[in-house]
Amino acid sequence: MSYDLVIYNGLVVTAADILPKSVYIGVNNGIIETITTAKITGKKEIDAEGGYIMPGGVDSHVHIDQDNAPAGDNFESGSKSAIAGGTTTMIPFAIQPKKEYDLIKVVEEYHGRANKNGGSYCDYGFHLIISEPTQEMLEISFPEVVEKESITSVKVYTTYPRYKLSDEQLLQILLTNRKNNVTTMVHAENSDIIDFINKRLSEKKLTQPFYHTVSRPQIAEDEASYRAISLAKMIDVPMLLVHMSCESALDHVKKAQTDLFPIFAETCPQYLFLTGDNLKHDCCNHGNHDDKFQGAKYICSPPLRSTQKDLEGVWKHLINGTITVFSSDHAPSKYDHPLGKKKGLINGIPHFKDVPNGLPGIETRLPLLFCYGVETGRITPQKFVELTSTNPAKLYGLSESKGSIGVGMDADFTIWYPKNKINKFELKNEMLHHSIDYTPFEGMEFTNWPRYTILRGNVCFDRDNGGVIGGQIGSYLKRKASTLAGPMKPLNPIFE
Structure with missing residues (x-):
């Protein structure tokens, strides 16, 4: 044959x-x-x-063609970069705008973005970002979009004014997700801590790129991660904490996993390989030492942590199994562009809060972990596949x-x-x-x-x-429920 x-x-x-x-x-x-x-x-x-x-890489955390990143990648360039880095499937986000409660309309609009310029080079799905939940939307529109589009994952935030939800809203979404067999992804940082520090940095005119790392300390991720896990336990629902960057927050995940709660963790290359020194204008990694704003290239949230010891803490949890998936969090903006990173350079004065968050990384995700993980012997080839392909596919209903x-x-x-x-x-x-x-x-x-x-x-x-050499042959993937989480206990009757 x-x-x-x-x-x-x-x-x-x-x-x-x-x-x-x-x-x-x-x-x-x-x-x-x-x-x-x-x-x-x-x-x-x-x-x-x-x-x-x-197996082809599955990058389950990708920001493509988003309104808050007009100087970023579209589906054509982002998916081409994915293919060149060994990734055959990516899952970007469809974001609910404020005051838009028709979630089918939201997803259809992102289908339009994906099909522009010839479409995608790799297969793709969508996560849904909920920015303004209402009871009616969660009871009517949400189940409709889950059924029609087979979207089985939702991302929510505990920070950023545009996306931040209260604990009560998070509980309501967790309950809705449980009833609809949908996986919850949480960006966990304590918004009040960040706002408190930002106000004082601003008063002292400490607004250079490096102070972004000061404004979002590890304790902000630590507290919000513990709180998010507590909310998930309250509803008894699976949860993934995305782009985790510090050992103390990952310790909370490890404790929950040891107690047999279905809490999962994701990390990204920047939290294994880069430190906050990159945000300093005199860092040796910068190409132009006369450009004192180049540290803005490295602004992402959570921020790059301070020391090599911090990186090793994340490596430890990647090796010991606490970390479930290794994604890129590809959320790029051009540097030399008025709507890109240089949006934070106003009349020659740096303002880190105005710099778009995020780094490019969809193409380098697999080579970095392969070269510095597999080829150095830090992880096995099987562990590499588990983190970069198998677990993301299981977690997001593609297995x-x-x-x-x-x-x-x-x-x-x-x-x-x-x-x-x-x-x-x-x-x-x-x-x-x-x-x-x-x-x-x-x-x-x-x-x-x-x-x-x-x-x-x-x-x-x-x-x-x-x-x-391949064409833009990528297809939209309809997904099923996660196969990673085990059976849940019966729902508390008061939540019915």
């Missing part, structure tokens, strides 16, 4: 196993049809030359088709070079495919990179032969 695509002579990695190089993978019609040790042939064949064959390599699954693959096949190189922004004019990981050394990215049997990225 002949196949559309055959991949062979590589180490096939899942979250549980590494299969030997004697294995052949046969693909027909975009689906994995066989995994066998018998030699098979295909119309197209890829010799992995002993490199790792992994029937995405996140692993198995018969009947979508034929999504990231194939890496064999160790030492490519020369080490220093990353430069011009190597990347996003529309952003910088990368926070400029100058970092890489020992590997995805050699091939394959989406549903289509080779979309061939690093040695043309780079991104």
